[in-house]
Structures are given as C-alpha cells and as structure tokens.
Amino acid sequence: MQNGNVKGVAAPVEAPAAAESGMAFTCTIPASPTVQQDDDTLRITRWDFEPGAVTGWHSHGWPYFVVMLVAGTLRIHDGTKTTDVPLAQGQAYMRPAGIQHDVMNGSDHPIAFVEIEVKRPGALAELSLP
Numbered sequence: 001m002q003n004g005n006v007k008g009v010a011a012p013v014e015a016p017a018a019a020e021s022g023m024a025f026t027c028t029i030p031a032s033p034t035v036q037q038d039d040d041t042l043r044i045t046r047w048d049f050e051p052g053a054v055t056g057w058h059s060h061g062w063p064y065f066v067v068m069l070v071a072g073t074l075r076i077h078d079g080t081k082t083t084d085v086p087l088a089q090g091q092a093y094m095r096p097a098g099i100q101h102d103v104m105n106g107s108d109h110p111i112a113f114v115e116i117e118v119k120r121p122g123a124l125a126e127l128s129l130p
C-alpha cells in the first residue's frame with residue numbers, strides 16, 4: 001500500500017475516480033468506529049484502523065476536529081486523487097462540513113484518532129457542567 005512518497009511530504013497520487021462505487025478506495029477492510037458521545041451539540045467518535053482499513057466514502061454534516069492518538073499516515077481520497085498526510089501523535093486538524101472523502105490508514109501499523117463533530121458551535125458557549 002506504500003507509494004514511495006518521501007515521509008513528511010504530502011503528495012497527490014494518481015488514482016481512479018471511484019465515487020460512483022460508493023467507496024473511493026477499493027479496499028474492503030472497514031475502520032472501526034466507537035461513538036463516545038452523541039447529543040444535540042457534539043458527536044465524538046474514536047476510529048480504529050488496521051493497516052489499509054478505510055472509513056468508506058462519506059461527508060460530514062458538521063465541522064469537525066480530528067485528534068491523532070498515535071502517529072501515522074492518513075491516506076485521503078477526494079474522489080479524484082489520494083494524498084498521504086503523515087501526522088504526529090497528538091496532532092489535530094479541523095475540517096468544514098460537506099467535503100466528501102474516504103480515509104485509509106496508509107501506515108504499516110494500526111492507528112486511531114478521535115473525531116469531534118460540532119453540531120451546534122454556538123451551543124458550546126452556553127454549556128454548563130451537568
């Protein structure tokens with residue numbers, strides 16, 4: 001599954017558009033989601049990936065954050081091309097809602113991240129401790 005990219009450099013890789021199939025990557029090992037919280041304001045999901053595992057083609061209805069629990073390479077498919085993104089343990093990023101993608105573990109070891117989807121950003125300011 002490695003494509004020879006220099007570590008630390010995100011580079012597009014030629015890949016056929018496969019959005020029609022419902023999953024951009026042809027790999028069929030599913031990543032494993034564990035929902036930790038799901039309410040009116042947030043959905044927090046831990047995702048575990050064996051090497052080569054994929055989320056499947058999807059988009060998010062809300063903006064979201066991803067926090068890596070271990071270092072690893074996320075191979076992102078946008079329907080046209082793939083990009084390898086090496087990330088450090090603890091590294092985080094945010095994405096807006098509505099971008100379609102498929103995510104594969106491009107590492108040679110299991111990885112996991114926590115994904116925090118923010119359904120009502122304004123509601124966060126109003127939260128109080130239960």
Ligand code: NI
Nearest residue numbers: 058059060101
């Ligand atoms: Ni996603």
